[in-house]
Structure formats: C-alpha cells, structure tokens
Amino acid sequence: MSGRHPTGAVGTVGTVTRGTTNPNRLRRMDRWIAATLARELRGAADPLAVDLGYGAAPWTAVELLGRLRRVRPQAEVVGVEIDPARVAAALPYTRDGLAFLHGGFELPLPGGRRPLLIRAANVLRQYDEAEVAGVWAALRGRLAPGGLLVEGTCDEIGRRHVWVALGPEGPRSVTFATRLGSLDRPSDLAERLPKALIHRNVPGEPVHAFLTAFDRAWATAAPLSALGARQRWIRAVGDLRGQGWPVLDGPARWRQGEVTVAWTSVAPAG
Template sequence: MGSRRGGGPTGRGGPEGDVTRGTTNPNRLRRMDRWIAATHAPALRRHDGPPVAVDLGYGAAPWTAVELLARLRRERADARVVGVEIDPERVAAAQPYARDGLAFVRGGFEVPVAGRPLLIRAANVLRQYDEPRVWPVWERLCGRLAEDGLLVEGTCDEIGRRHVWVALGPEGPRTVTFAARLGSLERPSDLAERLPKALIHRNVPGEPVHAFLRDFDAAWAAAAPYAPLSARQRWTRAVRALTGNWPVVDGPRRWRQGEVTVAWRALAPRD
C-alpha cells in the first residue's frame, strides 16, 4: 500500500480506534450499498461458504447494518453481516435487531470476527481522523480481508445525497467513486466536501483530485445543453467527456445511476 505512515490506530489490549459521532439515518448508505452489490456480486456468488460482511462503525443505531444485509442477500441468500462498534452502549442498543445472519459486536479496526470477511464497509468512520492516521488504518483493514475481499471506505452527507468512497483490495487502493442525487448538485465539485479523509485536504491546486474536479466541472458546463433533458443526461455526457483524459473504469450503466468511478492511481495524493 506504499510508504505513507503516520500515527496508527489507538488502543492497546482493546478495540482499536476512536468513538465516532454516531450520526446515522435510515437509507443513508444506499448509494454505496447499491454500488457494492453491483460490483462485488461476482465475488459474493463464487465465495466458498457464507460470505461475511462487516459494517464497521455503524453508529448510534443499527439501520445501516440491517440494510446492508438485505441488499447483500439479494445477491447471495446466505450472506452474513456483523456490525462492529467500539462503543459498548451502541452494541447493547443494537442487540434487539440481531437475527439469523446479523450480529453486533464490540470492536474496532482489529475487526473481531472469525475468519476473513469478504467485505468491510467503513462509512463516515475515518472523517474525524488526521490524514496520516488513515493509511495505517487502511493497511490494518486490508490485512483482514479475504483473498478476494473488498474494503469500501468513504463519506456521505447525513441523508445520503452525496457520497465519495475509496475501494481497496488486500493489495491496497483500487478506485474512487463519486455518487450523488443529481438534482442536488449545482456542479460536480460540490462533492469535494464529501471526499474521504485521504483526499479531502488534497483538493488544492497541484494535486490530482483537484485537477479531476476542475475538469469535471468544465465537462459539466460544456454539457449544459443536455440539462433540459435531465440532470442524468447531463451527468452522463460530462462523464463521457472525462474519459478522454481520466481513467474512468465504469460505463454508462453506472453513470446513469449518478456515479463515476476512477482508478485510484489517477487521484492518489502526491508525496
């Protein structure tokens, strides 16, 4: 994953990490979950035995874990979800929602589940950390993944209209996805406020993510004639224009969902 290191996860002899604000709302992570179900479905289907997913830092209420299980089970009927929280009161409050295939345990970045999970989702968890702490956490979590596992780490607004996440495999970062309710955007760079911690402070001139958002805004402006058709048509046209200069790794089917996914190498922070 490279040589970026800083202050590591906290905690010795107990859960690793810090207690988050815990803010959560039903259906907040629908865009991330929809993307996970679409792109990680082949790995879910071919996995030997019931695939385990971890909802890391699910917050003060267990809605996101409950919803993740329902969405994964559309792809794999025996999928299991473990909600992991560092705050014991949150774990206790979630227990009434536990059922077959859904459990809640206390823990942190050590991910205290048996075996290696096929998916770890960490949404709105690392936003409170200093940037140098993110890299060791990524390494820690990627080290817990199954061979074909996926870590999805990102940030969204409180009702899930705007979301940006990084997808990582055991080897490290792979892609960055920008997703939005298109009617809520004035321009694509509105998503900058939801960049994950590894990128948010890099949205300055000279950094790749800043150049990408600048080009995206220019493509969006050039696609203004498509706005009367729909925001979706305008977004799709703007993303298509980006593909000439940026390694966009998905296609129109995802773009029509208000998404675009770009190879991590193109947006990675400069040393």
C-alpha cells in the first residue's frame, strides 16, 4: 500500500487502476456473495456494501446493489473510486441505496459506517505481492462484525474468476469460478489468480499442487464429458474432496462452475 497518493488528494490511499469494466463482468462473484453472505445481510442493522475501485463506469456497483437487494431489500452500496473523474461520471447513477465517493483503501464512509461487505475486484493486480497483506489488513479493519472482504481477479467479460474471502480475522477461502464451456482444464484459471497467489503457481507451492490435482481429477472425469462439462466438473470436484482437499461448498455451488477451498490449503508457502 505504501501510503500512495497518486491523485494528489490528501488522505486518499492507493493508485488509479486501468478502470476496465463491462456490464455483468462480476456476476459470478456477486452471486457467490449473495448466497454466502445471505444470513448476515438479512440480519444486519446496516446492510452496507462497498464496491471498491469500480472503474471507469459504475456498472458493477449498480449490479451489486440489484443482486444484494434480492436478498435484503434495504441493502445499500457505495462505490469508492480514487479517480475523481470516475466519481463525477458515476454521480448521475446515484439513487436510493446507491452512492459514489472519492477515496481509496481508507474508505471515507460518512458517519464512520462500517460495511458488511467490501468487494475489491481487479484492484490489486498492479500492486506488488508484498503490499497485499497491508491492503487486506487495512480493509479488514473497516469491516462490520460478521463482515466479509472479497478480493479477486477476473477476465474482461467475467468468464473466469478467482477470489479470496476474508473475515475480520483474516483470509478464509479461495473460490475458483468459470463458465465451464470456456474451460479446457481447471489450471486455465491460474491466469486469474489474485495477486497474493499469481506468482505462487510454481512447483513446491500449495496453489500449484491444488491446480495440478484438479487437472488430474478433470482428466479422470473425461468420460463424463458426454453428459456435459457441468457433470465433468462436479465429478472432478468430488474427487478432489475425496483426496482430502478441504472443499468448503457442495454440489449446488459446483453446478455453477465454482469450487471453494480453505485458504490454508493454497496459501503461499513460507
């Protein structure tokens, strides 16, 4: 994080991202969040979410609000961007439950509000790996009790996505999600690993071992291809669980082209 202030604005922490965004780019992440955080959303006194670094257009914040409100009609979303021009461009989309603010990792929320969710998608790829832990810690420190930080990376149209989920105490899980028809093998997702893992996909590292095991399970499940990629994926993930990998979700999520594993099973070695 290094206290960067590239825009010259006092108090903002971070650097301007490329800003690339497309409608529905984050749909896989959003649907997972809505399902995973549903109980907390329904019970929260202040069901506030932050879309951090939403980019050059506000589509992802608008879509996040819609998806969360299917779970909790009173949900609110604040889009936070470090580029003042992007904030100005987003302001016409402001409406009940949706606001846009200039800021960075310091999260300048009015009234000291603490969000139940912070989503930071495609924000940290330009940072050094050594900076990730500091950013995570700063953002986790802003969460409400029971809150969740979701940080990850996807391709330009959201076909392939990998994200880390963190609670106030630290990282909990990693989710691999894909449009199954676009996949040759699970390790294709390696190019979308978040910054904390992208440089760790090498022999001797746990994430490399996981993707290698996933590729083997995928190859073993090849006979199910006649029934479709979904059935092949479900079998491969089931085989991973059978091998002892700590898969945290079940077939209902696997059918979506997802698998979530405990962070400790893929965290960087050393």
